Amino acid sequence: MNRQIDRPKVVLWRPMYHPVGHSLLADKGAELLVVDSGDLSVIKEALCDAKALWVRTPERVTAEILDAGRNLVVVSTSGLGTDNIDIAAATERGILVVNHRGFGRVPVSEHAILMILALGKQLVSGDQAVRNGTAWNRRSGLHLTELAGKTVGIVGIGFIGSELARKLGCAFGCRVLGFDPYADQRLCRLAGVEMLPVLSELLRQSDILVLVPELTAETRGMIGATELAALPKGALVVNVGRGQVLDLEALLRALDSDHLAGAALDVFYPEPLPQGHPLLANPKVILSPHVAGTTIEASFGMAHSAVQQIDDCLHGRMPSSPVNPTAWDCVHSRRPDVKRLDAKMRTPALVV
Ligand SMILES: NC(=O)c1ccc[n+]([C@@H]2O[C@H](COP(=O)([O-])OP(=O)(O)OC[C@H]3O[C@@H](n4cnc5c(N)ncnc54)[C@H](O)[C@@H]3O)[C@@H](O)[C@H]2O)c1
Numbered sequence: 051m052n053r054q055i056d057r058p059k060v061v062l063w064r065p066m067y068h069p070v071g072h073s074l075l076a077d078k079g080a081e082l083l084v085v086d087s088g089d090l091s092v093i094k095e096a097l098c099d100a101k102a103l104w105v106r107t108p109e110r111v112t113a114e115i116l117d118a119g120r121n122l123v124v125v126s127t128s129g130l131g132t133d134n135i136d137i138a139a140a141t142e143r144g145i146l147v148v149n150h151r152g153f154g155r156v157p158v159s160e161h162a163i164l165m166i167l168a169l170g171k172q173l174v175s176g177d178q179a180v181r182n183g184t185a186w187n188r189r190s191g192l193h194l195t196e197l198a199g200k201t202v203g204i205v206g207i208g209f210i211g212s213e214l215a216r217k218l219g220c221a222f223g224c225r226v227l228g229f230d231p232y233a234d235q236r237l238c239r240l241a242g243v244e245m246l247p248v249l250s251e252l253l254r255q256s257d258i259l260v261l262v263p264e265l266t267a268e269t270r271g272m273i274g275a276t277e278l279a280a281l282p283k284g285a286l287v288v289n290v291g292r293g294q295v296l297d298l299e300a301l302l303r304a305l306d307s308d309h310l311a312g313a314a315l316d317v318f319y320p321e322p323l324p325q326g327h328p329l330l331a332n333p334k335v336i337l338s339p340h341v342a343g344t345t346i347e348a349s350f351g352m353a354h355s356a357v358q359q360i361d362d363c364l365h366g367r368m369p370s371s372p373v374n375p376t377a378w379d380c381v382h383s384r385r386p387d388v389k390r391l392d393a394k395m396r397t398p399a400l401v402v
Contacts, residue, residue, distance in 0.1 A: 057079055057080065057081045058079075058080055058081065058101035058102065058364050059080070059081045059083060059099055059100040059101055059102075060075055060080040060081070060082055060083070060100065060101065060102040060103075060104065060360060061083050061084075061085060061093070061096050061097055061100045061102070061103050061104070062082065062083070062084045062085065062103075062104045062106075063085050063093055063103060063104065063105040063106060063109045063111075064084075064085070064086055064105070064106040064109060065084055065086060065106075066104065066106075066128070066349070066352075066353050066356070067106070067128065067344045067349035067352065067353070068346065068349035068350045068352070068353040069353075070350055070353050070354070071104075071352075071353030071354075071356055071357055072084070074353065074354065074357040075357055075360070078357065078361050080102075080360075083096050083100070088109065090114075090115070093109075093115060093118070094114075094115065094118035095118075097115065097118045097119035097122065098118060098119070098120065099121060100119055100121065100122060101121055101122065101123050101124075101364055102122065102123060102124045102125075102126070102360045102363065102364060103119060103122060103124075103125045103126070104125075104126045104128070104356055104360070105125065105126070105127065105128065105134065105135070106128040107127075107128060107129075107131065107134045107321075107340070108134060108321050108322070109134065110134045110135075111125055111134065111135040111136060111140075112136050112139070113136050113139035116136065116139050116140055116143055116145060117143075119145075121384075122143075122145050122384065123145065123146065123363050123364060123384045123385070123386060124145065124146045124147070124148060124359070124360055124363035124364070124369075125140060125145060125146075125147045125148075126147075126148050126149075126150075126356045126359060126360055127147070127148070127149040127150065127373075128150075128352065128356075129149070129150055129153065129154065129343055129352060130149055130150060130151055130152075130153070130154060130264075130343075131149070131264075131265065131292060132147060132149055132373050133265050133292065133294075135147055135373075137373060137374050140374060140377060141374045141376060141377045141380070142382070143377075143382060143384070144377050144380055144381075144382035144383040144384045144385075145377055145384055146363055146369070146372055146373075146374065146375075146377045146378050146384075146385070147372070147373040147374050147377070148356075148359040148360075148363070148369050148370075148371050148372055148373060149371055149373050150351075150352045150355040150356065150359075150371060151209070151371050152209045153343065153348045153351050153352050153355070154209060154210050154342070154343040154348065155209040155210055155213045156213065156345075156347070156348070157342060157343050157344070157345040157347070157348045158210045158214075158262070158290050158342040158343050159210050159213040159214040159217055161290055161316060161338070161341075161342035161343075162210075162214050162260050162262070162288055162290045162342070163214070163217060163218070163222075165288045165290070165314035165316070165336060165338075166197060166202070166258055166260070166286065166288055166314070167197060168314065168336055169286050169288075169311075169312040169313075169314050169336060170194065170195040170196065170197055170286070171194050171195075172192055172193075172194060173336075174336050175333060176192070197218075197222045197223075197224060198222055198223040198224070199223060199224070199225075200224050200225070200257040200258055201224065201225045201226075201227060201255050201256055201257050201258070202215075202218050202224045202225070202226050202227070202256065202257070202258045202259075202260060203226075203227045203228075203229070203252040203253065203255065203256030203258070203259050203260070204226060204227070204228050204229075204243070204260045204262065205228075205229050205230070205249070205252070205259070205260070205261050205262065205263050205269075205272070205273075205291075205295075206229075206230055206261065206262040206263030206264065206269075206291060207228040207229075207230040207233040207234075207237065207238050207241070207243055207245070208230070208233070208262070208263075208264065210262045210290070210291075211228065211230065211233075211241075211243075211260075211262045211263075212237050212238065212240070212241040212243070213241070214260065214262070215228065215238075215241040215242060215243040216240075216241045216242060219241070219242040219243075220242070225244070226241075226242060226243050226244065227243070227244050227245075227246055227252045227255060227256060228243035228244065228245045228246065228252070229245070229246055229248075229249045229252045230245070230263065231247075233245065249272075249277070250277075250280055253277055253280035253281050254280055254281075254282070255282075256281060256282070256285060257282065257284075257285055257286070258285065258286045258287075258288065259273075259281060259285060259286070259287045259288070260288045260289075260290070261273060261287075261288065261289040261290070261291045261295050261296060262290055262291040263291055263292075263295060264291070264292070265291070265292035265294055265295065269292075269294075269295050270294045270295065271294065271295070271297060272295050272296075273287075273295060273296045273297065273300075274297040274300045275297065275300040275303065275304070278300055278301065278304040278309070278310065279304070279309065281309075281310070283308075283309055284310075284311045285309075285310055285311065286310070286311055286312050286313065286314070287301065287310060287312075287313040287314075288313070288314045288315075289313075289314075289315045289316065289317055290316045290317065290342045291317060292317055292319075293315075293317040293318040293319030293320075293321050294319045296315075296319075298318070298319065298327075298329060301313055301329075302328055302329060302332065305332060305334050305335070310334070311334070312334045312335065312336070313334065313335050313336075314335070314336040314337075314338075315329070315335065315336075315337055315338075316337075316338045316339075316340055316341065316342040317340050317342075318340070321340060322339070355370070355371070358370070359371065363385075363386075364386060365386065366385050366386040366387040
């Protein structure tokens with residue numbers, strides 16, 4: 051960044067998950083500003099002369115925020131999900147959005163297994179009972195279960211879903227079913243997933259349901275009361291994908307009626323859950339604060355990816371993972387050098 055562009059200002063809305071990203075950006079010659087506040091007037095002021103914005107969920111990049119960044123060339127997500135960015139508004143303004151694909155494969159599949167095992171072994175309530183001295187009288191009343199031999203239904207067989215399927219099949223002896231109308235069939239075969247063309251069929255057979263599809267118009271609200279009722283009695287539900295895929299009111303009702311034995315959630319809607327939300331007091335639920343993908347290792351990889359892609363964009367190069375590539379070629383594109391290249395291309399036409 052340093053020679054061709056005079057210390058471009060890069061705003062980080064909240065610190066990166068791994069500090070290596072901050073030092074890499076500084077090494078590239080960026081003027082770095084970390085905004086660790088949700089106050090919109092603060093972020094808007096910070097953006098007024100910025101070339102790049104990196105944003106961490108749940109902060110939301112709306113059209114209003116984009117308008118404050120009059121010189122913004124690129125907005126980078128913190129991971130794969132782009133639901134906190136108004137992509138259409140960015141495209142209209144010629145701002146490229148980049149994300150970071152595949153980094154959830156290992157950490158989120160491990161987290162899903164952790165949650166499945168913790169539910170089956172009642173790890174969290176057992177831990178609490180040992181600490182408060184009630185454990186030893188309750189031991190025989192616990193109903194711990196084994197993962198071996200269970201049928202696990204996975205919705206969304208992408209990077210994470212396929213890795214999870216492979217681990218569950220190879221290491222735990224599970225039967226793994228998958229539902230994903232857009233999945234790469236070769237990936238599914240390699241992962242040992244038995245793909246089903248209809249969601250209701252997967253639900254009917256799954257002792258454990260794991261949700262890891264991307265968030266789209268189709269998957270938003272995909273699992274509600276009807277879908278939960280289709281699961282066998284005593285089933286477990288794990289959501290490590292996106293909160294909006296699962297209707298939390300319906301989940302609570304299915305838990306309270308004892309149709310479901312438990313649920314484990316890393317993602318929510320809304321996020322964070324408001325204080326006093328009934329899920330927070332439900333003993334059948336295990337919660338983690340949307341951290342499945344933020345291991346030290348994955349955060350390191352995502353920081354490198356963000357710095358590389360921001361650097362590419364600020365030099366007018368197409369980055370490796372553009373979300374809205376048309377923003378790069380449209381009339382209003384903010385791609386550096388585009389106007390100069392455009393002028394060069396137009397000159398002969400004008401002569402003719
Ligand atoms: N909890 C976390 O910390 C965390 C971390 C990383 C990723 N994620 C989320 O996990 C999800 C999956 O991530 P990934 O890296 O595997 O992404 P991916 O793009 O590799 O996989 C997503 C899969 O969802 C599938 N899909 C799309 N529409 C579907 C539908 N209607 N029904 C079923 N499947 C459908 C796609 O075909 C794709 O195979 C994303 O929502 C991502 O945001 C969460």
